[in-house]
Amino acid sequence: MEKKKNIFAALFGEGVRNRTFSFIIVIAAYIILESMRRSGSLSSLFTGLLVPICCYVIAAIGLNLNVGISGELNLGQAGFMSIGAFTGISVSGCLASSLTNPTLRLIVSILVAMLVAVIFGLIIGVPVLKLQGDYLAIVTLAFGQIIMSLVTNMYLGFDENGFQFSFVENRTKLAKGGKMLLSGPMGANGTDRISTFTVGAVMIVLALLVVYNIMYSKSGRAIMAARDNRIAAESVGINIARTKMLAFVISAAMAGAAGALYGLNYKTLVPAKFDFNTSILILVFVVLGGLGNMTGTIIATVVLVLLPELLRPIADYRMLTYAIILILTMIITNNPVVRKFFGGLKLRRDTAGREA
């Protein structure tokens, strides 16, 4: 009997509690916000923030798999979001006449965007994952910048004769009824706004499901083993490169999906939106929420996206206050007394186990 309880605790203890909590938060938040939105009691400011928050949450969950679980500092998450956003916009633009159901078109665009992000993830992952620590951070940072420069110089048009593409200079000559999908630094204009909060919420649930199911499986154990001790992981037959690649590519796929959802939420989107600052912003969500802690990431993302908006009334002091709150949060959450308070339950359980 005692032994059975131990197996149960080891398998389902903390993991399941964390998991269930994240799903409950997301679903409860969705139900409340969606009913508020429908009844019109949500201000237009907040209504406009619903989809972007979903996007950031998805990208941050992906990045947490990469940074928190796999332990590789990735500063290029915005690059993958950019790929996803402009792929999604292009796909949606092409399908505008053939696929009239907006939700279906959104889903197809997101799937294609994910696929393209995965391909880029694989191509970049091969050389990048041979590096460790700071070097990996530098290369992923460069990747994000390169993607931004590439998209800034891309012109893509679409008419009845098919696609027209040019680089650096706009040489596309579209027939009547043709449409510019990407116009260099101007980015994408006249996009159909087909993103919805419902799709965003479903995507968060799916992202959580994927991350948790990977975490609590053979692959997740291998990813964490490679993070904790590379040499020992290899000695038990874990292929480090393949393991890190899995985390990197899933993270890229989520950023791609988040990007597509983001891009299809605005009429205009410039490539400069997905710059280094966006990568850092997502990393801040992850670090503040807690490395490897998905529930924390969701909460941190929501708070940090809302905070600048809530601070609008104090105008000039907005970013100053934002920074102070950020620093205070870090100090407080690192305080042993506070940690003990929140970790009290867990500590008590551990000691109980040791005495038994």
Added chain:
Amino acid sequence: MSDSKLIVLDVKDLGIDFGGLTAVNDFCLQIYEKEIVGLIGPNGAGKTTVFNMLTKVYQPSRGQIFFCGEDTAKKTVVDMNKAGIARTFQNIRLFSKLSVLDNVMTGFHNSITYSPVSAVLRLPSFRAQEREFTKKAMELLSIFGLEDQAGQMAANLPYGAQRRLEIARAMATNPKLLLLDEPAAGMNPQETEELMDMIRLVRDHFGIAILLIEHDMKLVMGICERITVLNYGMLLAEGTPDEIQNNPAVVKAYLGE
């Protein structure tokens, strides 16, 4: 040793240079099935370097390693483990943030065959294999007396238990040869006694060969059937514990003139 026994590991003229420094040279070793062999020598003799070459952490500069009759020249660290060599480390290398159970489960990495996709979808193959290997891991943990700590973080285990967990994790990879790098380091006499019983038990229970590096002569002389002595990277002597204890060259290497 008797010739009727199968040879597990056959090392021929193994050597490695680090820059201009020759760390190990002309090292030869045969290990037969179900044998416990000791590798001893003064500090810096190159014992751990030999382990690192056998597991391909270092690529040998010279010589050959045959494992179960197969040349391992082109094998990587991961391949060596798949072929059947498992090891522990001198300075314990556990996955400190994983649970004790999960540490052992990582050892089953190549035995578990479901794909990440079936893990994400929680398909029946995932559930069946997780259940099967969790059971196997718990069996292993109970052999090493760790079943009550299964849910704890590995970093929270006491020192002796961490050493045992490292052996349990190595055994999960289903090896034919287990390399133990100073398993008794930092243990008190009573713990060392228990460890000796455990090493014997592992050999008898799993029917594997064991090669161990150790400085505790009581342990080495007590459980090893044969001993190889390394000094300055060269083979100094080889024989039964009795022969080694009475070998003047070995005594000189350890105690000086």
